[in-house]
Amino acid sequence: MTVEHTGIDVVVVGGGIAGASAAANLALNGLSVVLLEKQETYQDIVRGEWIAPWGLREAQTLGVEEAFGIGGAWEIREWTQWDETVDPAEAETVDMTRFVPGVGGPMSFPHHEVCALMAEQAEDGATVVMGAQRVQVTAGTRPEVRWTRAGQEHLARPRMVIGATGRGCTVGRQVGVSMATSVHHWGGGLRVTGLDDWPMDVQAMGTEDEKMFMVFPQGDGNARLYINFPTANRKLYQGPEGERRFIADFELASLPDRGKAVYSAARSIGPLKLWPSVAMFPEQPIVQDGARADGRELRRVGDRPAQHGPARGRAGVRVQRVLRREAVQGEGMNVKDTLLTxxxxxxxxxxxxxxxxxxxxxxxxxxxxxxxxxxxxxxxxxxxxxxxxxxxxxxxxxxxxxxxxxxxxxxxxxxxxxxxxxxxxxxxxxxxxxxxxxxxxxxxxxxxxxxxxxxxxxxxxxxxxxxxxxxxxxxxxxWYMLFYQFPGVSEQLLRRNGWRLFKEIMGGEGDHQRYPRELAKPGALTAALNWYRANRSPEAELRVEGxxxxxxxxxxxxxxxxxxxxxxxxxxxxxxxxxxxxxxxxxxxxxxxxxxxxxxxxxxxxxxxxxxxxxxxxxxxxxxx
Incomplete structure (x- = not known):
């Protein structure tokens, strides 16, 4: 027996960054939304852990930027262009904070933790279905979405479907968008800790011999390491010694001190994932003269069948009002919450x-x-x-x-x-x-x-x-003053699991939603805790004057x-x-x-x-x- 869900405006297929943020924003603005994610719980997929400043501006517009800060995002302020073509001492540094005024630099973050927080935010107004399997989308003036969850079949006939299934383009394929694919190279990624001597606000992206290397800091000595390498070497990091070889390959002449801050110090704290880097291109235009790839007429979110005049459905009007309001607010919004002069x-x-x-x-x-x-x-x-x-x-x-x-x-x-x-x-x-x-x-x-x-x-x-x-x-x-006395340990425990312990200590008081975002900035958490370490340690109490x-x-x-x-x-x-x-x-x-x-x-x-x-x-x- 199939469970049918009625009154649904939008079904979002795919609960990654794009899908979860879309679901959260649409639900916030009054639409009935179902978000389908195939994972039972979000897992470390290794990829997708860097977001550009213009992506952060979009997150601010959608109202989901706090998920990055609370989820452990770390601001990268500089890109030093270490590469085989230049001596490490002469590599130029790019200021990454100036691309989008009021936003700052790009963010490096644990993808699975941010996705989980976005989905949690979406749950305030949307139905989030984790573990949705065998999703099938049928296009039409009233599209159908079928899926199974724990053996039970489900059906929804929403007014719109958003496919957010990443490079696989699952929804696109199902509605007739065929893709041409080719494997360009292979890539690998690993989350590590121990990079205490690496500058935590500086990223590296460069090439040496047949490898493209990347170091994206994530704060407190943590970083995500990536290597792209030729398809012919796709087995290079497979097997029980793969992690060791992967880290060792960061001994690079392109990096200062041949990359000793990485290869001699890095310790794995996540899985090593390897994948083919697939280039994908639609084999035909997706939209041609206002028509879909399957020949049917395109409709706005709020348009009902045979309703193409100026009077649109409520959902479409509401969405357009929201977009207009946010565009006006965005012109002068103070995204840094600052009054500084x-x-x-x-x-x-x-x-x-x-x-x-x-x-x-x-x-x-x-x-x-x-x-x-x-x-x-x-x-x-x-x-x-x-x-x-x-x-x-x-x-x-x-x-x-x-x-x-x-x-x-x-x-x-x-x-x-x-x-x-x-x-x-x-x-x-x-x-x-x-x-x-x-x-x-x-x-x-x-x-x-x-x-x-x-x-x-x-x-x-x-x-x-x-x-x-x-x-x-x-x-x-x-009691918390004593807890803050342990350098490194306090920081890791407060940031872990999306700042969960910190949020529990705050108890929803003060500017509790802003604090994780501010403390996630380079050096901010340690600096804040040092107030307690300098003045409220047990040793400091012995020094109190009478x-x-x-x-x-x-x-x-x-x-x-x-x-x-x-x-x-x-x-x-x-x-x-x-x-x-x-x-x-x-x-x-x-x-x-x-x-x-x-x-x-x-x-x-x-x-x-x-x-x-x-x-x-x-x-x-x-x-x-």
Whole structure:
């Protein structure tokens, strides 16, 4: 007995990158979609793991770009053209980030993990059928799609069929598009780890002798290696020693140090796949004068039979509206989620920042794993109220520099970043506002630089004198800080399985959908974790000083009842370290990310607090004679 599916607008055959993204977008925009994928679960097929910047722009337009970042995509910023025709030291480097403005460089990614995430996204509105076998498409004014799943036959009569079966062109063949094929060469691919000495933002594509070699980094010492070779040598990497020979063949005179960073260090973490590289061309035009290859008239998505005038079906109208809307949005869309206005090299590092408005300056400091964009709901209201707002990307985050050394994230170093930035901007004194790690920096800035602080507002994180000796309840709540202490291991576990552990730690809070995309940038995850390694390691706790200079500025402490990581005691206990006036506000119905969850309340509290009272007198320092 056949199960018939009715009311289907579109059936997509093939759940790869193209098919899954099409299904997700069409379902998002109101169409009834069925996605058929032959695999029960997505497997590592080795190929298709590099996407160009213009492909990423298409992914943004379709609304599926986050699947790449969450799925472990790694930005490649440069292509050094190592090749047998040039000495390695003289090879030219191409900046890959400039091809499509606002997108960045190409991405290298685990194909199967990204496909799984796209299919998961499609499930929000589409029916995703994994393990669909024996798919058969019949063309016509009302096409038919038949398939079997677990022995059960299924039938759908959609209004449109999308064939996304890759180079095999299965659907095309079934509806009469015959293909001419020829084998040009053979290829092989292997995912490896251990490439710690290979620059993770640089790809290689070149030729030497009878081989074309490619190295596409995927972050954290991982990379996908490819070799294309003549058909006559198709058995070159077969057999039990195939992997060893494949890696060894990256000892190439074209690469620096003859490729030692690859051939002597690479360890397999995926299957070695070999395949014939087949060139395929349609043997006749697919569309001729508005007619299909089988002679029937082409129809738009929404056209019903015998309905060819201006009044189209709802689906067609809806799709066209969506395409028009996205085209308009795309003209000026800010794909990087940034409000940045400048960047400066201070304290040995590039610091990107927002500088907006005129009046008394307010410096907004973000925490982990945010950027200046955390404050997007507060910046304009502060400017409109007559303040000059400075919101930097602190080192290790956003568009600022990301040194990989742990010691680069010592608290005093970061305080000096803020001092140097405000000096560069001609600001001798400012209101300081901080959240999370930004609050910790704000506290230290206030008691180390009292003459540079007008008012102090701290969100979520209390004074380091309280947090330096936390209660056992606070230690339990901040367990993740200990987990972040293991270089390399923490990074791999957080990124594994589409950032699953990281997403569980985040619990759907903050800008949780943006964070994996930002942390997937070269060096970003290690830089962010180094804040904890430099300042919250067990050894760092032994160095906590018992005596702190008093905070002289009027101080506002804000804590939220939904904060899972920080207890209220950390904020309320901070009063004993403040000599200036102290005010405490408890915000309901907000997670740790108060500026995002209760933006109007935070803005109102800041506007009502800044500039209302003066700081306590700064003690005069006697000159030593």
């Amino acid at each position: 400048g960047s400066v090299h201070v304290n040995g590092i590039d610091i990107a920042y927002v500088d907006k408005g005129e009046g008394d300056p307010v410096v907004l400091l973000h925490g982990f794993p945010d950027s200046h964009y955390l404050w997007r709901h507060q910046i304009d209201p502060l400017v409109e109220a007559g303040f000059r707002v400075i919101a930097p990307d602190l080192r290790g985050f956003g568009e600022s520099g990301k040194p990989q050394e742990v010691e680069a994230y010592d608290m005093r170093t970061i305080v000096n970043d803020v001092v140097a930035l405000t000096q560069h901007l001609g600001i001798p004194k400012a209101h300081i506002v901080g959240h999370d790690w930004g609050a910790a920096i704000a506290w230290m800035y206030a008691f180390l630089m009292p003459r540079r602080v007008d008012h102090l507002a701290v969100l979520s994180v209390g004074h380091p004198g309280v947090f330096g000796t936390p209660s056992i309840e606070q230690r339990k709540a901040s 005596n702190f200079p008093p905070v002289l500025a009027p101080t506002l402490g804000i804590w939220s009842t939904g904060d899972k990581a920080l207890l209220e005691e950390g904020m309320t206990g901070s009063v004993k370290f403040v000599k200036g006036s102290w005010r405490y506000e408890r915000v309901e119905d907000a997670s740790h990310w108060i500026p995002l969850d209760q933006p109007e309340i935070v803005t109102k509290l800041l506007l009502g607090f800044l500039g209302t009272e003066k700081a306590a007198a700064v003690p005069t320092r006697r000159r030593r004679l």
